[in-house]
Amino acid sequence: MQIVTWNVNSIRARMAAVLAWLDELQPDVVLLQETKCLNEQFPAEPFEERHYNLALVGEGPRSGVAILAKRPLEDVLDHLPGDPDDHEARYVEATVGDVRVASVYVPNGTEVGTDRFTYKLAFLDRLRAHAANLLAEDGCLVIGGDYNVAPRPIDVYDAKALDGTICYHPAERAKLRALLHLGLYDAYRALAPHGGEFSWWHYQGRALQAGHGMRIDHLLLSPMAADRLEQAVIDARPRHAKGASDHAPVWCRLGPQPGFLEQNPASAVS
DNA sequence: ATGGTGGCTTAGCCA
Numbered sequence: 470m471q472i473v474t475w476n477v478n479s480i481r482a483r484m485a486a487v488l489a490w491l492d493e494l495q496p497d498v499v500l501l502q503e504t505k506c507l508n509e510q511f512p513a514e515p516f517e518e519r520h521y522n523l524a525l526v527g528e529g530p531r532s533g534v535a536i537l538a539k540r541p542l543e544d545v546l547d548h549l550p551g552d553p554d555d556h557e558a559r560y561v562e563a564t565v566g567d568v569r570v571a572s573v574y575v576p577n578g579t580e581v582g583t584d585r586f587t588y589k590l591a592f593l594d595r596l597r598a599h600a601a602n603l604l605a606e607d608g609c610l611v612i613g614g615d616y617n618v619a620p621r622p623i624d625v626y627d628a629k630a631l632d633g634t635i636c637y638h639p640a641e642r643a644k645l646r647a648l649l650h651l652g653l654y655d656a657y658r659a660l661a662p663h664g665g666e667f668s669w670w671h672y673q674g675r676a677l678q679a680g681h682g683m684r685i686d687h688l689l690l691s692p693m694a695a696d697r698l699e700q701a702v703i704d705a706r707p708r709h710a711k712g713a714s715d716h717a718p719v720w721c722r723l724g725p726q727p728g729f730l731e732q733n734p735a736s737a738v739s
Numbered sequence: 740a741t742g743g744t745g746g747c748t749t750a751g752c753c754a
Contacts, residue, residue: 478754479746503754505746530747531754577754585753617754635754672744672754715745715754 470723471495472570474613474686476502476669476716480535481512483714486707488515494704496720497539498565500572500613503714504533511535528558534572534614538565549573551595559592568694568723569603573614578635586635589617593644601651603691609723610691612653615669615716617685618645620655623665624684636685654695656688656721657703666703669716677708686719696727 473496477483480501491499499521504511508525516523521537524545536542542563549560562571573596578589596612603610618641622628631637649655657664667682676682690698700722708717 482746503746531752579753674743676744712745 470497470566470568471720472498472500472611472613472688472723473718473720474500474572474688475718476574476615476686476714478503478714478716480504481506484512484515486710486713490707490718491519498570499537500570501535502572502574502615504535505530506533524561524563526558526561528556532558532574534558534561534574536561536563536570536572540565549595550599568609568611571612573612575615575617577617578641581633581635581638590640590644593641593648597648597651600648600653604651607693608691609694609697611688611694613688615685616645616687618642619683619685620645626681626683636683649689652692653689656690656698656701657719659695659698660701666705668703668719670708672715686716688719688721694723697723699724
């Protein structure tokens with residue numbers, strides 16, 4: 470089962486790029502963030518023609534998340550529990566076959582010390598609490614999305630310069646680590662202990678050409694899912710196209726049987 | 740220090 474997460478920065482503006490990528494890779498599950506439209510505005514037909522089922526959570530011009538899956542989507546949850554006053558469309562979760570999947574769009578935080586930053590930290594706390602409940606079910610779980618946090622120095626282009634800035638502030642990194650310490654596996658990092666690839670580059674300046682990126686899009690796996698992990702890839706190709714999203718798609722492949730990492734110790738988690 | 744880019748909407752927010 471191939472699962473991709475992609476912050477598309479407006480699905481309506483990105484249809485050609487997304488469809489071309491889906492036609493090439495044919496993933497089973499697609500986790501989208503920043504769809505930026507109401508559910509009734511979502512261009513569903515081209516995806517339905519490709520035999521995807523859709524679970525959409527849109528709020529209008531901002532945020533918006535979705536799950537597309539070739540197999541039926543069951544038991545859809547359309548919000549992150551923990552704050553009845555939070556109506557930003559940032560979370561959707563569903564069961565696809567034997568895997569529980571979630572598409573999460575963690576708030577960017579805008580600027581350290583602002584209300585938006587406080588909201589981001591609280592959101593990460595809520596995500597941890599909810600992930601703990603999901604992990605208690607002891608099943609195959611994949612929480613993918615734009616976490617807007619680079620976990621470690623290797624995940625940013627200049628750890629010294631960026632330390633303390635948005636998406637790489639110690640308080641956010643601590644929250645993301647706390648989430649991982651529940652027992653989740655970062656799919657890309659599990660298979661590439663020293664990989665220095667990024668998933669996001671700013672539109673401004675020549676960030677992409679200069680290699681000034683960050684790895685903030687993650688696929689976090691429960692132990693049972695990690696046991697089936699065979700491949701994890703950050704596909705930077707779409708980021709280089711004209712009119713691209715500022716994020717690259719990140720995907721992983723889960724095999725039908727457990728034990729891949731045990732049989733391939735060279736790629737084991739460090 | 741400020742503005743650099745992009746999308747949605749049209750002045751300003753959010754990223």
